[in-house]
Amino acid sequence: MPTGFPTRALAILLLILLPAPLVIVVGASFSPRALLEFPPPGFSWRWYLEFLSTPAWLTAFGVSAAIALASAVLTTLAALGAALALQDAPSRLRAAAETAILAPLLFPHAALGIGFLGWLILAEMNGTGWGILIAHLVLCAPFAYRPIAVSLAQIDRSLPEAATILGAGPGQTFWRITLPLLQPGIAASLLFGFIISFDEVTVSMFLVGPEVTTLPVTIYARLNDSADPVVAAISSILILLTAGLVLLMDRLVGLRIFVDVEEEGRRPAA
Amino acid sequence: MLPTPTSGRLLLDTVSRSFGALKAVDGVSLDIAPGEFVAFLGPSGCGKTTLLRIIAGFERADAGSLILDGRPLTGLPPNKRDVGLVFQNLALFPHLTVTENISFGLELRRESAPEIARKVEEAIALVALQGLERRRIQQLSGGQKQRVALARALVLHPSVLLLDEPLSALDLKLRRQLQQELKTLQRRTGATFVFVTHDQEEALSMADRVAVFNQGRLEQFGTPQALYGQPASRFVAEFVGDANIRDAAQLAPFGITLPPETLLVIRPEDCAIGAAADAAPVRREGTVDAIDFIGPHARLRLILDGLAEPWLALCSGSAAAGLEVGARSVLGFDPAGAATLKAGA
Ligand SMILES: Nc1ncnc2c1ncn2[C@@H]1O[C@H](COP(=O)(O)OP(=O)(O)OP(=O)(O)O)[C@@H](O)[C@H]1O
Ligand SMILES: [Mg+2]
Numbered sequence: 001m002p003t004g005f006p007t008r009a010l011a012i013l014l015l016i017l018l019p020a021p022l023v024i025v026v027g028a029s030f031s032p033r034a035l036l037e038f039p040p041p042g043f044s045w046r047w048y049l050e051f052l053s054t055p056a057w058l059t060a061f062g063v064s065a066a067i068a069l070a071s072a073v074l075t076t077l078a079a080l081g082a083a084l085a086l087q088d089a090p091s092r093l094r095a096a097a098e099t100a101i102l103a104p105l106l107f108p109h110a111a112l113g114i115g116f117l118g119w120l121i122l123a124e125m126n127g128t129g130w131g132i133l134i135a136h137l138v139l140c141a142p143f144a145y146r147p148i149a150v151s152l153a154q155i156d157r158s159l160p161e162a163a164t165i166l167g168a169g170p171g172q173t174f175w176r177i178t179l180p181l182l183q184p185g186i187a188a189s190l191l192f193g194f195i196i197s198f199d200e201v202t203v204s205m206f207l208v209g210p211e212v213t214t215l216p217v218t219i220y221a222r223l224n225d226s227a228d229p230v231v232a233a234i235s236s237i238l239i240l241l242t243a244g245l246v247l248l249m250d251r252l253v254g255l256r257i258f259v260d261v262e263e264e265g266r267r268p269a270a
Numbered sequence: 271m272l273p274t275p276t277s278g279r280l281l282l283d284t285v286s287r288s289f290g291a292l293k294a295v296d297g298v299s300l301d302i303a304p305g306e307f308v309a310f311l312g313p314s315g316c317g318k319t320t321l322l323r324i325i326a327g328f329e330r331a332d333a334g335s336l337i338l339d340g341r342p343l344t345g346l347p348p349n350k351r352d353v354g355l356v357f358q359n360l361a362l363f364p365h366l367t368v369t370e371n372i373s374f375g376l377e378l379r380r381e382s383a384p385e386i387a388r389k390v391e392e393a394i395a396l397v398a399l400q401g402l403e404r405r406r407i408q409q410l411s412g413g414q415k416q417r418v419a420l421a422r423a424l425v426l427h428p429s430v431l432l433l434d435e436p437l438s439a440l441d442l443k444l445r446r447q448l449q450q451e452l453k454t455l456q457r458r459t460g461a462t463f464v465f466v467t468h469d470q471e472e473a474l475s476m477a478d479r480v481a482v483f484n485q486g487r488l489e490q491f492g493t494p495q496a497l498y499g500q501p502a503s504r505f506v507a508e509f510v511g512d513a514n515i516r517d518a519a520q521l522a523p524f525g526i527t528l529p530p531e532t533l534l535v536i537r538p539e540d541c542a543i544g545a546a547a548d549a550a551p552v553r554r555e556g557t558v559d560a561i562d563f564i565g566p567h568a569r570l571r572l573i574l575d576g577l578a579e580p581w582l583a584l585c586s587g588s589a590a591a592g593l594e595v596g597a598r599s600v601l602g603f604d605p606a607g608a609a610t611l612k613a614g615a
Contacts, residue, residue, distance in 0.1 A: 158361035161328055164348045165355045166375035166426065176374075180365045 022239060029232035036227045047233035057218065057234065063129060064198055064215035071136040072144075072193030078137070079144035079189055080182070083152045098149075102142045112139070113206035120207060127209020135207055136197040143192035151185025152178075187253040195242060277339050278304040278429035278462030280325070285334035287320055294320040296486035297334070302464065302479075304339075304429075307456050309473035310466045312483030313509070318466045319358070321483075322432050325464070326355045339429060354428035354461075356436045360419040362407045368394070368418050369403045375426045393425035396455065413444045420455065430462045437472070449476055470510050474498070482506050498537075500609050507535045507611060512582050514538065517613065523576055524552040526605050533611040541583035542602045543570060543590060550602025556581070558597045563587055572601050 024038045029047055031040035051057050082101065086094045104112065116135045117126060125131040155178065163173040179186075201216040208217050215238075219231045280302040287295040294317040302308050310318045323329035325336060327348035336343040343351055363371050372393055376386045394400055397417035407415065416436060423431055433452075437445045453476055456463045467473050473480045474494040482489040482497065482505070489509075490502040501507035507515055514536040518528040528534060547553045556574035563569075568590035570583045581601055593599060 156359065156361060158357045158359055159363060161348070162355075162357060162361035162363070163374070164328075165326060165353070166422070167349045167378040168374075169349060172378060177363060 025232050025235045026239065028229050029236040031229045031232075034228045036229055036232060040229075047229040048237075050230050051233050051237070054230075057215075057230075060213055060215040060218040061234075063212055067129060067133050067136055067214065068194045068198035070133055071140050071197035072190045075137055075140040075144040075193045076148070076186060076189040079141065079148045080186070082145060083149040084178075086149070087152060098145070101145045104139050105142045109139075109202035113203040116203060117206045126207060127211060129212045132204055132207050132212070132214065135203050136200060139200060139203060140193040140196050143196055144189040147188035147192070148182060148185040151182045155181045183253050187249050191245065191249050194245065198238075276304060278302075278306075278460075279339055280430055280462060280464070281335075281337040282325075283335045283337075285321070285324060285331045285336065287317075287324060287329060287332050293486045295324065295331070298483075298486075298488045299334075300481060300488065300491055302430075302462060305460050305462055307453070307463045307465065307476060307478045309477035309480045310464065310483060311470055311473040311480050311509070312468060312489075314468060316483040317486040318468075318483060319434055322355070322434050322464065322466055325430070326353055326432055327351050352429050354423035354426060354431040356419050356423050356431070356433040358434040358436070358438065360415055360436075362415060362418055362422070364407050366407070367403070368399060368405050368407070368410070371407065371418055372422045372425050374422065379426075389425055393421040396424065396458070397421045397451075412440055413448065416440065416448060420452070424455070424459055424461070427459070428461060430464060433463065433465045435466050435468070438467070438469075445472075452476065474510065480510075482509060484509075501535060501611065504533065504611055507609070512538050512584075514541070514579075514581050515611070516579070520577065520579060521605075523574075524554060524605075526552060528610075531613040533613050534605060535609040535611055536603050536605075537608075538569065538582040538584035540603055540607060541581065541585070543583050543585045544593070544599050546585070546589055547600040547602030551604050551606070553600050553602030555598060555600050558593050558595055558599055561590065561593060561595060563590070568593075570599075572599065574601060 027040055028036050028038045030043045030045075031037060032042040032044035032046055079101075082097070086097055089097070112135070116131070116138075120126040120128075120131040120134070123131075125134070159177055159181070160173045163177045168176065199216060200214070201220055204214045204217050205220065208214060213221075215234070219234060222228075222231055280300070282298055282300040282302075284297045284299050285295055286293065286297050296317075298321060300308075310321065312318055320329055324331050325343070327343065327346060331344075338352065348355075363374065366374070369390055373386050373390045376389055381389075394403060397420050399414065399417050399421065402410065402414060407418070410418065419436065436452075437448055440448065449472060452463075452465075465473075465476065474497070477494065479491060479493055480497055481491045484505045490497055490506045492500075492502075497506060497510045501510065501513075504515060507513045516534050516536065518530065518532065521528055521534060526534075542550050542553075554574045554577070556572040556577075558570060559573045559580055560571040561568060566587050568585055568587050570585070570590060570593070572581045572583060574581055583601055
């Protein structure tokens with residue numbers, strides 16, 4: 001990797017630009033006045049209290065969290081099944097199935113939103129949490145499948161065989177060997193699934209209804225008619241939650257999968 | 271006291287396996303005795319791994335049968351065969367420690383915790399890994415990993431332990447050392463060992479009997495002495511050590527008459543050079559074409575007068591002293607001591 005001046009300058013620029021929006025949002029959330037401004041003219045918890053005391057906000061938050069949790073868990077389970085099934089599938093079938101799973105990455109979200117809306121109306125599920133969940137499952141699928149499939153491909157084929165010859169049945173091999181070795185991929189899948197679903201605006205906007213709406217859609221709607229700092233306060237809470245989640249995952253399984261898959265090879269042999 | 275091997279008799283009867291048109295294993299029959307150390311020897315791609323995987327149960331045989339201690343193996347899954355396997359790449363579990371790798375099979379058998387601990391400790395002592403119990407696999411050296419793989423398989427006391435080129439990734443010195451250790455381990459455990467290698471020296475020095483394979487077929491199954499002294503085919507004669515293989519026409523100038531369709535296998539070390547050749551029943555003069563001093567020995571290639579095919583000879587360094595490329599010398603041998611082959615075999 002060349003580390004000449006242009007590369008370094010770019011890296012430094014990125015390091016400044018990445019947190020820049022966060023500084024504005026967090027700063028503005030503490031404003032005592034009813035206007036989004038930065039730097040804030042003072043310090044207050046006013047907008048945090050407003051968020052916590054408004055049932056509509058809390059409901060939207062709860063709906064988003066529930067959908068995100070369900071999306072993360074369900075897509076991870078589905079991706080696990082798909083990756084295991086496709087591992088030994090004929091390469092043609094495998095390629096076709098992978099294209100289908102990764103397809104949501106290729107289409108504009110607005111187009112997907114209209115498409116989902118059409119189907120959900122037919123199924124009489126538009127404007128329900130289930131409808132949003134179904135859409136989110138599709139949107140999260142590529143992000144769940146990729147890390148799990150990559151993790152699976154990294155497991156040496158002889159490991160399950162070694163477990164078998166040592167006496168393990170197929171179930172024992174899966175629980176004691178395959179699953180533990182898939183841990184980084186599964187963690188990444190859960191994390192991606194949760195964050196992507198929790199953050200999703202465009203598609204959800206088509207699918208929300210008078211009874212059920214998600215937090216990002218509510219924020220977006222609120223921004224359209226007033227720019228008060230409650231959205232900054234909510235965003236700050238989300239930033240905190242996301243950071244907490246990432247840290248937790250890192251603690252539990254290590255986020256090697258994001259950074260470096262060859263850590264083992266680099267560790268000095270003792 | 272060494273355990274007397276009572277189990278581990280493995281019978282293979284015309285076992286075959288094809289991949290499409292390729293006959294990877296072609297009608298192999300073997301009778302391996304309890305506690306025997308057998309090497310499968312052959313060039314790359316001759317079907318050694320495939321046969322080993324058939325014995326382990328990971329690959330099915332298209333035809334033929336396998337019987338272990340009177341029990342047919344056909345249809346039994348690998349985890350029910352009482353067969354151990356040390357993989358070529360070892361296949362140690364990277365998420366487990368040394369102890370956890372070794373105790374894996376015992377835990378599956380639901381043995382009691384103290385029993386498992388005792389057996390693991392025993393296995394660790396057997397392969398001299400004391401002190402490394404809690405290490406993770408990637409914190410071990412190549413030789414240490416090798417031993418964990420051995421301990422993991424041996425702790426279950428399989429009647430037959432299959433080893434697929436377990437030493438091929440190691441450097442020569444470590445390899446020699448582990449060859450010795452493996453041999454000792456095999457005697458101590460009394461298990462039948464089937465050891466795959468394409469290194470003939472390794473096979474001949476370690477095994478009680480060696481099975482030589484070529485293109486899926488068993489060429490010969492015998493003791494190292496038998497393979498060397500009475501090769502069953504030209505392939506074996508050439509694969510196991512060096513050989514001068516000559517037909518009747520090539521031997522006529524020596525005054526030797528061979529029955530038709532017969533070849534004579536004259537080993538280089540049975541060829542005498544220079545003054546030492548005077549005592550040999552047949553001899554012929556020639557020119558040194560190449561000479562190689564290897565330790566105390568000298569390996570020579572000679573072009574004998576009137577003969578196209580060069581001859582290989584191995585003699586002591588002192589016998590070859592003074593010889594150089596282009597020098598004249600004499601090569602002699604005793605045809606009575608040479609093995610014969612059927613031409614075309
Ligand atoms: N699953 C398979 N599908 C198709 N062909 C195979 C398969 N497994 C092995 N073969 C072929 O069968 C032949 C024997 O392979 P095998 O791995 O048994 O050789 P080997 O003697 O172990 O060689 P090496 O010393 O290189 O390990 C080879 O030609 C190989 O390409
Ligand atoms: Mg092989």
